[in-house]
Amino acid sequence: MINSVMNISNARKAFGGNEVLKDISLEVKRGEVVAIIGPSGGGKSTLLRCATLLETLDGGSLLFGDLAVATDAGSGAVYAKGDVPRQARSRFGLVFQNYNLFPHYTVMKNITDAPIRVLKRPREQAEARAHELIAQMGLVGNENKVPCELSGGQQQRVSIARALVLDPEILFFDEPTSALDPELTAEVLRVIKDLAAQNMTMVIVTHAMQFARDVADRVVFMDGGRIVEEGPAEQVIDHPREQRTREFLSRIEG
Ligand SMILES: Nc1ncnc2c1ncn2[C@@H]1O[C@H](COP(=O)(O)OP(=O)(O)OP(=O)(O)O)[C@@H](O)[C@H]1O
Ligand SMILES: [Mg+2]
Numbered sequence: 001m002i003n004s005v006m007n008i009s010n011a012r013k014a015f016g017g018n019e020v021l022k023d024i025s026l027e028v029k030r031g032e033v034v035a036i037i038g039p040s041g042g043g044k045s046t047l048l049r050c051a052t053l054l055e056t057l058d059g060g061s062l063l064f065g066d067l068a069v070a071t072d073a074g075s076g077a078v079y080a081k082g083d084v085p086r087q088a089r090s091r092f093g094l095v096f097q098n099y100n101l102f103p104h105y106t107v108m109k110n111i112t113d114a115p116i117r118v119l120k121r122p123r124e125q126a127e128a129r130a131h132e133l134i135a136q137m138g139l140v141g142n143e144n145k146v147p148c149e150l151s152g153g154q155q156q157r158v159s160i161a162r163a164l165v166l167d168p169e170i171l172f173f174d175e176p177t178s179a180l181d182p183e184l185t186a187e188v189l190r191v192i193k194d195l196a197a198q199n200m201t202m203v204i205v206t207h208a209m210q211f212a213r214d215v216a217d218r219v220v221f222m223d224g225g226r227i228v229e230e231g232p233a234e235q236v237i238d239h240p241r242e243q244r245t246r247e248f249l250s251r252i253e254g
Contacts, residue, residue: 002065003029005170005201006092008051010072012059013043020046022225024060028170031199035206035216035233039248043225044205048172051203052094053085064091065169093163097175099155101147101162107134108143111162119166126165133161137191153184157191170201177208189215207252213237221245 006028013021020043028034036044049055051062053069057077062070069088070077079085101110108130115126134140137157147155156176163171176192177185189211196202196215206212212219212233219236221229221244229242240246 004063005030005032005065006051006203007063008047008060009062010060011047011050011057011062012077013046013050013055013057020225021050021057024222024225024227026220026227028201028203030169030201032201032218033196033216034203034218034220035212036203036220036222037206037209037212037236037248038222038228042222044222045174047222048094048174048203048205052092052172053088064088067091090166091169093166093168093171095156095159095163095171095173095176097178099147099152099159101155101158103147106144106146107139107150107158110147110158111165114162115165129165130161133164136194137161138187151184152180153187156180156184156188160188160191160195164195170203171195173202173204173206175205175207177206177211209237209249209252221248223248 004027009025011021011024024047038044046055050057056079057070059072059076060070061072061077067084067088068080069084070079072078105113108127111130111133112126115121116123134143137160139154139157142150142154150158173192177188180188189208192204193215216233218230219233220227221236223244229236229240229245236245237249240249
């Protein structure tokens with residue numbers, strides 16, 4: 001069994017003349033939780049968007065396990081065709097800051113729509129799994145509500161359930177709590193910590209340093225399109241080696 005769930009190597013990405021990713025390499029192992037921190041504009045979201053095929057790399061390679069999505073023999077990223085992108089998408093889930101739920105669908109339908117309509121799973125099977133996830137996310141009793149009847153924290157937990165129902169090998173989160181107030185943030189972070197305890201492989205972009213310290217096996221500090229420093233949380237957050245990391249941490253904590 002391949003232990004690497006996702007491997008992005010020498011990733012480069014520019015928008016016009018703006019080089020946003022400059023030679024980024026990041027490998028995530030099965031069961032690992034990686035937190036990505038860093039200042040605004042550093043390229044964190046772009047890295048996640050490239051990893052999840054929402055953007056294409058200019059250069060570098062991208063693998064999910066043994067599945068090569070993009071390779072680079074030296075003249076730029078070349079994307080595999082045919083069924084490869086679909087297979088890759090079936091291996092990861094993505095949770096954004098703003099939930100992106102369907103406003104006119106119930107909680108149950110938001111969670112079961114993709115497994116039923118896209119994966120053609122039987123409705124009973126999809127709903128049985130959805131009930132388990134609704135319980136795990138602390139949402140029992142909300143099955144027939146629509147998103148506007150829920151708090152932001154509840155909506156975010158629905159979006160996590162919606163990602164999990166597709167049985168991803170890895171979950172990517174882009175600032176999952178930045179739109180929430182502290183109380184609702186705590187509920188969402190608790191759910192993510194539970195997933196970590198169940199060995200879910202995750203990459204989490206976050207500004208919540210205490211959370212990153214608690215949940216992450218590895219913290220990656222990105223600035224200016226590069227990984228400036230990475231290592232265990234105790235090292236990167238508590239005893240950063242690089243001046244830029246120290247400046248960032250003192251700014252957000254101070
Ligand atoms: N679709 C796009 N078109 C043009 N420029 C973009 C696009 N997406 C991102 N950028 C630019 O890329 C740079 C990195 O943006 P990105 O969103 O990846 O940063 P970030 O680290 O996620 O920041 P934040 O903490 O504010 O979310 C920024 O200069 C941004 O303006
Ligand atoms: Mg971002």
